[in-house]
Amino acid sequence: MPTLTMIGAINAALSEEMSRDERVVLFGEDVAKRGGVFLATEGLQQKFGPDRVLDSPLSEAAIIGAAVGMAAHGLRPVAEVQFADYVFPGIDQLFSQAAKLRYRSGGQFTAPMVVRMPTGGGVKGGHHHSQSPEAHFAHTGGLKVVVVSTPYDTKGLLKSAIRDDDPVIFMEPKRLYRAVKEDVPGDDYLIPIGKAAVRREGRDITLVSYGGSMVETLKAAEEMAVAGINPEVIDLRSVMPWDKEAVLNSVAKTGRLLMISEAPHTASIASEVAATVSEELFDQLYAPAIRVTGFDIPYPYAQDKLYMPTVTRILNTAKRVLDY
Amino acid sequence: MISEIKDKTEFQAFTPEPIRVLSDEGEWVAPFELDLDEATLKRFYAEMVAARMLDEKFIILIRTGKTSFIAPHAGHEAAHVAIANAVQKGHDWLFPYYRDGGLWLAMGTPPSEIFGQMLGNAADPAKGRQMPSHPGSKPLNIFTACSAIASHIPPAAGAAISMKLRNTGQVVVCSFGDGATSEGDWHAGVNFAAVQGAPAVFVCENNRYAISVELTHQTASHTVADKAHSYGIPGYRVDGMDVLASYYVLKDVVERARAVHGTALVELEVYRYGPHSSADDDSRYRPKAEVEAAKQRDPIIRLRKFLERQGWWNETAETELRAGIAHDLNTALEQAEAAGEAPAEWMFEDVLSSRPWHLEEQRRLVLEELR
Numbered sequence: 001m002p003t004l005t006m007i008g009a010i011n012a013a014l015s016e017e018m019s020r021d022e023r024v025v026l027f028g029e030d031v032a033k034r035g036g037v038f039l040a041t042e043g044l045q046q047k048f049g050p051d052r053v054l055d056s057p058l059s060e061a062a063i064i065g066a067a068v069g070m071a072a073h074g075l076r077p078v079a080e081v082q083f084a085d086y087v088f089p090g091i092d093q094l095f096s097q098a099a100k101l102r103y104r105s106g107g108q109f110t111a112p113m114v115v116r117m118p119t120g121g122g123v124k125g126g127h128h129h130s131q132s133p134e135a136h137f138a139h140t141g142g143l144k145v146v147v148v149s150t151p152y153d154t155k156g157l158l159k160s161a162i163r164d165d166d167p168v169i170f171m172e173p174k175r176l177y178r179a180v181k182e183d184v185p186g187d188d189y190l191i192p193i194g195k196a197a198v199r200r201e202g203r204d205i206t207l208v209s210y211g212g213s214m215v216e217t218l219k220a221a222e223e224m225a226v227a228g229i230n231p232e233v234i235d236l237r238s239v240m241p242w243d244k245e246a247v248l249n250s251v252a253k254t255g256r257l258l259m260i261s262e263a264p265h266t267a268s269i270a271s272e273v274a275a276t277v278s279e280e281l282f283d284q285l286y287a288p289a290i291r292v293t294g295f296d297i298p299y300p301y302a303q304d305k306l307y308m309p310t311v312t313r314i315l316n317t318a319k320r321v322l323d324y
Numbered sequence: 325m326i327s328e329i330k331d332k333t334e335f336q337a338f339t340p341e342p343i344r345v346l347s348d349e350g351e352w353v354a355p356f357e358l359d360l361d362e363a364t365l366k367r368f369y370a371e372m373v374a375a376r377m378l379d380e381k382f383i384i385l386i387r388t389g390k391t392s393f394i395a396p397h398a399g400h401e402a403a404h405v406a407i408a409n410a411v412q413k414g415h416d417w418l419f420p421y422y423r424d425g426g427l428w429l430a431m432g433t434p435p436s437e438i439f440g441q442m443l444g445n446a447a448d449p450a451k452g453r454q455m456p457s458h459p460g461s462k463p464l465n466i467f468t469a470c471s472a473i474a475s476h477i478p479p480a481a482g483a484a485i486s487m488k489l490r491n492t493g494q495v496v497v498c499s500f501g502d503g504a505t506s507e508g509d510w511h512a513g514v515n516f517a518a519v520q521g522a523p524a525v526f527v528c529e530n531n532r533y534a535i536s537v538e539l540t541h542q543t544a545s546h547t548v549a550d551k552a553h554s555y556g557i558p559g560y561r562v563d564g565m566d567v568l569a570s571y572y573v574l575k576d577v578v579e580r581a582r583a584v585h586g587t588a589l590v591e592l593e594v595y596r597y598g599p600h601s602s603a604d605d606d607s608r609y610r611p612k613a614e615v616e617a618a619k620q621r622d623p624i625i626r627l628r629k630f631l632e633r634q635g636w637w638n639e640t641a642e643t644e645l646r647a648g649i650a651h652d653l654n655t656a657l658e659q660a661e662a663a664g665e666a667p668a669e670w671m672f673e674d675v676l677s678s679r680p681w682h683l684e685e686q687r688r689l690v691l692e693e694l695r
């Protein structure tokens with residue numbers, strides 16, 4: 001079984017899907033000749049030719065909008081936005097066109113497309129190479145949103161996204177691109193969109209996270225375990241739709257929820273999960289559902305590491321939940 | 325229409341070949357006489373050398389791990405020095421982009437501030453907020469750079485419209501790369517400025533690449549200047565590695581924009597010698613020979629040859645100039661490094677004009693954690 005980084009898993013998923021289905025095409029800024037700025041699409045133009053793997057002009061509106069038209073016409077486009085922070089010039093195409101096409105046409109036209117984008121902080125990238133805009137997407141009816149955290153999941157979820165009949169925003173935490181390697185089967189497997197994964201079983205407190213913050217969440221869980229606390233850790237993997245059943249089952253068992261995400265605090269996925277748990281499990285909670293998140297400020301360059309939930313911040317907050 | 329006004333130098337819009345004043349060998353090839361004095365030309369030269377040496381310093385900063393990102397500007401020096409000398413410093417407004425290192429310096433940004441921004445530390449007037457190569461300066465009317473390509477074009481148009489409405493006699497000069505011309509914001513901004521007759525000069529530093537994407541994959545237009553046709557404004561195609569051609573055209577266009585409230589597009593044909601950024605490997609998409617060929621048009625060597633021909637420059641002057649700049653840059657870097665880290669609490673300042681309860685809570689959380 002090959003061991004792959006997240007980048008390797010993306011490349012493998014794209015390559016396999018392009019071989020399987022000739023309707024799959026790739027494009028975006030620098031994806032073809034250079035193989036992407038992170039090399040996620042390296043070698044694919046050589047393999048599948050310049051018609052199926054192309055460099056687009058520098059316009060996210062053109063990239064996302066063209067994907068809508070291609071998808072409506074019968075292709076299965078996988079568009080790359082170079083950084084999640086640069087999706088904004090293309091947001092009108094994403095929100096007005098991609099998200100609403102099925103609905104506004106009464107199901108006559110659809111946009112089965114994937115928009116891949118590196119997301120999240122921790123790489124000293126400042127305002128525009130660090131943001132986590134998933135809540136914007138989740139807040140817009142008509143999109144599915146995936147945020148991966150492991151190479152294995154990346155391959156299975158990207159393949160599902162490409163085969164999905166809806167527009168899927170596929171977010172890849174860039175600080176995890178080459179952080180770990182793991183066994184990724186060379187054969188065809190799918191991970192369903194909307195299903196969470198239990199990363200660690202426990203009974204004292206449920207830690208729910210996704211994407212880049214899974215790293216600090218798992219580290220914090222290990223430290224808790226050393227201190228004699230037994231946390232359960234859930235990786236949402238998809239944030240729209242998110243796996244309510246998995247989260248409620250876990251919190252029903254532990255009675256405590258700590259929701260961790262590096263995205264800004266207000267109107268976040270973390271807020272959504274915490275509110276849902278409070279609504280549905282109020283009488284089974286030993287403590288309020290609490291969020292550890294990024295801040296409601298532009299992502300700063302100088303305090304790059306401090307912006308994201310640190311292990312210390314997670315542990316301090318967990319203590320509040322446990323001591324409640 | 326400003327394109328209809330003829331000036332002494334008779335620069336035409338939409339020329340089939342780039343406008344040039346100096347040949348690659350530094351010979352005068354313009355159809356008009358030199359009217360700049362020795363001191364001015366030496367200043368242009370010194371500013372270009374300083375721009376190059378600043379770029380070399382940036383490369384050292386990245387190699388020694390003192391900064392995390394640079395956008396090399398070697399090859400763009402003539403464009404930077406020409407823009408800085410074509411505007412009224414401190415009066416006109418600039419809207420530059422990340423590859424304008426030489427421009428900030430030539431505009432008079434203190435090098436210690438530039439280095440502070442590169443280090444993201446307490447010496448940065450912008451408090452370490454942005455990634456390196458993104459400075460700005462309120463006192464110098466240099467709009468703080470934004471990474472999002474072409475996002476500064478509509479604001480540049482807006483500032484120019486304000487200058488017209490308020491009749492301030494100012495001009496906006498807004499620079500960007502060739503890739504930027506593909507963004508919707510670029511077209512939206514240029515069109516709004518043009519239709520308002522706003523005093524804005526849009527300057528494309530066309531180095532033929534947007535990271536790896538070559539110009540022929542960026543646009544089907546023959547030149548960037550041609551795009552001006554669509555907005556009813558003049559477009560000038562200039563050899564941007566010829567500091568005199570760039571200066572003469574820009575000076576002329578800026579003054580006419582000021583005089584008649586007109587908008588224009590100037591394409592400066594440059595070449596970036598280095599990779600796109602410290603995160604790039606340009607050998608993946610362009611041959612070394614192409615880079616070497618571009619260096620034959622080097623703006624610094626070209627002006628030096630001209631100065632030498634005039635009998636205004638020699639090796640002694642060169643050595644002295646470089647020693648002086650090296651000393652100034654080294655001192656500025658030391659000064660910037662001495663300022664120390666940007667304090668953690670700075671991250672919660674300047675979000676809004678005052679700090680509401682939620683930011684106060686978040687700030688306290690971080691400060692408690694650090695205690």
Ligand SMILES: Cc1ncc(C[n+]2csc(CCOP(=O)(O)OP(=O)(O)O)c2C)c(N)n1
Nearest residue numbers: 086423471472473501502503504533534535
């Ligand atoms: C909206 C947006 N999309 C993508 C990027 C990523 N990016 C940074 S620089 C760049 C290429 C810019 O090329 P060009 O405008 O020609 O300027 P140059 O870097 O060549 O000077 C790209 C695609 C970005 N910064 N902003």
